[in-house]
Amino acid sequence: MEPRTPLLIVSPSPHLHAGLTTSGMMGTVLLALLPAAATAIYLFGLPALRVLLVCVLGSVAIEALWQKATDQPITVRDGSAALTGLLVAFNLPASSPWWLSLLGATLAIVVGKQVFGGLGHNPFNPALVARIVLLISFPSAMTHWTAPQPGRFLADAITAATPLSESQSAVMLSGHLPQHISEFSARYLLGSMPGCLGEVSALVLFLGALFLLWRGVISWHIPVSYLGTVTLLSGIFWLMDPGRYPHPMFHLVSGGLMLGACYMATDLVTSPLTTRGMLLFGCGCGLFTVLIRLFGSYPEGVAFSILLMNAVTPLIDRYVVPRPFGMDRGRELI
Amino acid sequence: MKSLLLIMVGAVFVNNFVLARFLGLCPFLGVSKKVETALGMGMAVTFVMVVASGCTWLLHYLVLTPFNLEYLQTISFILVIATLVQMVEMIVRKSSPVLYQSLGIFLPLITTNCAVLGLAVLNIQHNYSFVQSLVFAFGAAVGFTLAMVLYAGLRERLILCPVPRSFRGTPIELITAGLLALAFMGFAGMVPN
């Protein structure tokens, strides 16, 4: 065999790529969440920073360890572990001890993601898996809220209740909403209320989501249908009895709704692929959120409703399929 | 009417037989490989549950109570259920051989499906009326089918996943079932038990 000139590369068409990468998308989401993280630190001080650091670094380290242990290529550089960690942190109260944060990161990475085969294969949102497991296993630690103290990083923590749990217990005890909740106030919008790190600053989260929409990382279908359903349903209940059911705006800005609708429900891996499927998914999330918030024993229903709809996603993917171009009916499919 | 709706919703979501009461786990894990099979199993169980619920209610209030034979509840209920399951098996075998094949051993095993017996006993314990017990049975069966179908959908996705060797098969299926049950915990407290 005589030597030859360098071989030409032959690969299947297309020979052009949009340049989108998984890590790039994860990075954009991280970027969109940074202002919210900063807000959380501003409101809750150093404890929030600790939770954030433990969760993010913990997630990355645990993913790397797991992949090393199971003899897989280490893929922490794609940013998905960091994003999961950040979302876990956003689902924890600022007062969480370090072990709770680390446990949350471990649950999310190991139980939520890696046992299913890693990125792209988990049926449930890892951060929400962690949140629910922790909520059920450590109810007191997970509902020990501190009041935000803007800018006072070293102040002593003051225990307080979240608006949602406040309204729930008030309705349960007296049948009526407390005065300050039935009269919606703008302070909720800016996040000056107790709650998880990612539950306090609806406005900042919303701006981040707009950034993601602009960058094309998420589509509008899930957030809009989710928030729309919540507004519609809670609006109906509010009209029926404003003394008992809070204003829709209260629902929109309180609790983890904004975080859930814009960042958790839109998680690519665990949401449907088609636009119609996404709309259905968002509506389902909205429905369950309102039902759980108003009638369930948990004050907050976002995490549960997203997990529930995650479970429905395979069925949606299967039965809500687009009609191929040039085909009369979708009958040929499935 | 409102109480019937609450019973229904309660049985489907809040106290889902599989995911909240953990009854009927055997077919839940056994025949949930494919959505179609899961749906078929759900249908069969729905039929058995509703008819069994009616029969056992009548049996309890028309036969056992008048003759003070409540202690025969378990054995007589099982007898009724077993008979029904046998009939369902014959019907399925005749009408849908494919479904019969895919259900396999789990079809006769509905007999020992604790969900059915549990339902019959719960009917009596809750002092449901005849109509209420039928609605409760239907709700429980729908809840069972719902859980089956959701789980089957998840499992169909699982087979595409490169699950680590030590988690392959039953371990990952149980983890998935556990997470599904966690999601259903959100309904807790929605309907007074």
Next chain:
Amino acid sequence: MMAAMICLGSLGCVAALLLAMAARRFAVTIDPRQVALMEVLAGANCGACGFPGCDAYARALVAGTAKPDLCRPGGAETLKRIAAILGVEVTERPPQIAVMYCQGGLQQARPKYDYQGLQDCRAAQKLARGPKLCPAGCLGLGSCVQKCPFGALSIDARGLAMVDRGRCTGCGLCVAICPRQVLALAPATESIHVLCNNRESAARVKSYCNVGCLGCRLCVRTAPESFVMDSFLAQVRYGRGQPAVMAEAMERCPHHCILNLDEQGNDQILPTPPSARERSTP
């Protein structure tokens, strides 16, 4: 006590009556031979028989629409038992296993281009007829490895598919999937093969492969009984080979493409570790 007995007794009677009626109404007849056949078949559901599973094959057997000798993984024993159940006469077929007729690994055979894409031979074959200059050699991307239900195939260190002769059942699935027909079934008793699949002329083969059959006919001249030419490719006449003369031909083959697979030590061919193999599948 009496009441309980009467109660349960009458319940039982009613149930029995209902069931008896239902049994008559929904009666289904099933051939007992089908059940027996299911016991006998290999149960691998490999599909080598052409039916979607052992069950479907059993049904076809009972219906008389399938030949009884299609269960290759089961081999002669299964065939005998199928024949016994169905009550038919069958002639035993010699067992076969798959042979990979190529030695042109990454070091031996020259590539045509730098392939980048799906790690699948059939997909690669569609791009300019495969990334190797040799039109018939093994591409080594492992479509057969993925297809084999018995784990009898692997990609060795040379970048070639390798048949584990102990595990191969001769089901032929790899033969069907290989886009270059470099895998073929041969009698299991044969161990000497001409490991080349290229029918092109010597000049062309020399230009891209160090170990391909040149069609020089040396082996045929040495052992005319044992070898036969198919255009420029020498082949062993299975069942007629004379090992002693063949050994001489093996010595004389200029490209050393006649090999005795039994003598070849396993240390020579290193299969890739299973974990690495799994990961390489897309």
Next chain:
Amino acid sequence: MICRSFPGGTHPPGHKTATAHAPSLICPLPAELVIPLAQHVGAPALPCVTAGQQVARGQVVGRADGFVSVPVHASTSGLITAVEPRPHPCGAELPAVVLQPDGEDAWAEEYQKQSFHVLSVEAMLERIREAGVVGMGGAAFPTHVKLDPPQGKSIDTVIINAVECEPWLTADRRVLLEQMEKVFTGLEILKEVSGAGHAYIGLEDNQPDVAALLAPHCQKRDIGLAVLPTRYPQGAERQLIYAVTGRRVPARGLPMDVGVLVQNVGTIAALTDAVTRGRPLIERMVTISGPGVIRPQNLRVRIGTPVAHLLKQCGVTEEPAMVILGGPMMGVAQHTQAIPVVRGTSGVLAFRRQDVPITTAGPCVRCGRCVAACPMRLQPTFIADYARRDELDLAERFAARNCIECGSCSFICPANIPLVQSIRYAKGAILARRRRM
């Protein structure tokens, strides 16, 4: 003005400015022309010359074999040195006539220009066939077959496909600008032959200069000018028909099923030459471009010119790592530069190593971008998944066969999964299985 568009699609970068505005040049003859006998869909032509024979420019060297086949002509005058298998753009080695030009470039006969109005439809079809006119957008389907629909099908609308949606390529644009008269004459011929009442020219809105130039002419001749949004694959037949007429070609059907005929700009120009002057198709416009080319340009290239010669004409920055015939989205990467330009070659692109997209596929993150991008409204990720696992039944149920292989899904996929390759394989396997059954 029509500005409807199709569902899905992507926006690959255009890269057209390098070649869009410079007039095309005539490519000098190479030392050797390799004229494949199979340059069209259908039966390859049968060689009718032998080695050592002297041929004139335009002389038939391979005659058509059957109805769905066209003859092949000598691209210049010269000596036939061999008739043997040579590398073909499809990847295999196929029979080709090897021609050594003598430099005379003498025509076999001098054709008289005449008006097509004096010709009957049959005579025009015969001329088109004799000239070897095939679809020059890439598919290379014999034009006379397309113009002659079977009984029961009629054509009411003709669309000229000037939508050059592939990045880098500007050959159609140059043909349209430089041979506008031919295109309009060709459109008249098409209407005459097919009996269509309506005619459109489909164009993307990234070429406003061409649109402005065409507008008065179109108005004068009652031709609809459809300036469509720039989106890939706007130039795909089904998508173009939908955008221009709103008609959906059935998934298993042909454009003629909805009464539409689509022809590429280059084809129209060649068709005009064939009908009005009797000239065979021996030359075509080719864009030579890509990041590895120093002087990207449009060349009028004789059929059979090797790619290596073209790249030498335009200069390459370094030894190219990848050579593509056609556009980057649907073109075929070649394994040798000895490949000749054929009738369906619209462009030659040279990529340096750093321009070749990396193809290490990650796991699918189910982002759904492929579903959103698919112009056929399929679900590429599922089809590809099933194809990889050899679940052909499921792949078929997800309408794998409807895929037009436009490459939008692979282009957009953030995990770099070669979706098109999997789907293409599934399509082939499904068809093979059908044929077996």
